[in-house]
Amino acid sequence: MEEAKSTVRAVERALDILLCxxxxxxxxxxEISTRVSLHKSTVYRLLASLEAKGFLIREPEGDKYRLGFSIWELSAHMSQGDDPGMVLLPEMERLRDQVNETISLYVLSGQERVRVQAVQSNHAIRRVAPIGVRMPLYVGASSKILLAFGEAQVQQQVMMDAELAGIHRDTFLHQLHETQKAGYATSVEEREPGAAALSAPVFNRAGKLVAALAVSGPSNRLTLEVMHEQAPVIVEAARRMSTMLR
Structure with missing residues (x-):
């Protein structure tokens, strides 16, 4: 039993390293040791195993590691039908051409949101949206969507983080209620100065929330007035995406 626990713990630690x-x-x-809160000697042994299996590559010079080809081999066999980021990409490009701002797709991951797909705006000054970035769930238009239309249990968990960040419980719940009522959410400089976003929910065939579709840009261009004008456009785009997933 003890050996089994030790094996599971080693697997969990190795996965934590990959998630870095x-x-x-x-x-x-x-850097990896700091991120996973493990001693360097432990991390070094795990890195050696991941390197041996091709999941990580150590640079010939220096002490840096990067993802290996085994990661790409696995991802190449992922069904596009199971990947909303690939299925919905054409609609995201269509929406970008309509509003000419950066379009992102977020999914829930624990108590964070992760950007799984993005289409950049054609403006010279724009929101750059790298894929794979993880963000807190207590701020931002997409976070409101993922919480308002998601599981109540997640709301309760995130609410504690919101209170620790200085967001009053009643304010937090009111934002989620307004999001449910409107069918979309907005944010202006909530997470980052000078940035604004508008988001709407994407559902699967069972009516369960799959992702949050978002339009983001500079707050001096993407004002609240502009976002409310664009809301029907993004809500309709999200509805089309929901139909595609069904």
Whole structure:
């Protein structure tokens, strides 16, 4: 039993190391050790195993590791029908051409949201949206969508994070209620100064929330007035995407 627990723990730690690369291309042993809160000697042994299986590659010079070809081999066999980011990409491009702002698709991951697909605006000044970035769920238009139309249990968990961040419980719940009522959400400089976003829900055939579709851009261009004008456009785009997933 003890050996089984130790094996499971090693697997979990190895997966934690791979998840460090959701927002990084290269990481040193020290950086990985800090991120996963493990001693360097433990991390070094795990890195050696991941490197041996091709999941990580160590740079010839220096102490940096990057993702290996085994990751790409696995992803190549992922069904596009199971990947909403690929299925919905044409509609995201169509929406980008309509509103000429950056379009993103977010999914829920624990108590965070992850950008799984993005189409950049053609404006010279725009919101750059790298794929794989993880963000907190207590701020932002997409977070409101994922919480308002998602599981009540997640709302309760995130509410504690919101209160720790100085967001009053009643304010938090009111935002979610207004989001449900309107069918879309907006945010202006909630997470980042100078940025604004508009978001709507995408559902699957069972009527369960799959993702949050978002339009984002500079707040001086994507004002509240502009976002409310664009709301029917993004809501309709999200409805079409929901139909595609069915």
């Amino acid at each position: 690369y959701t927002d990084a291309t290269e990481l040193t042993l020290t």
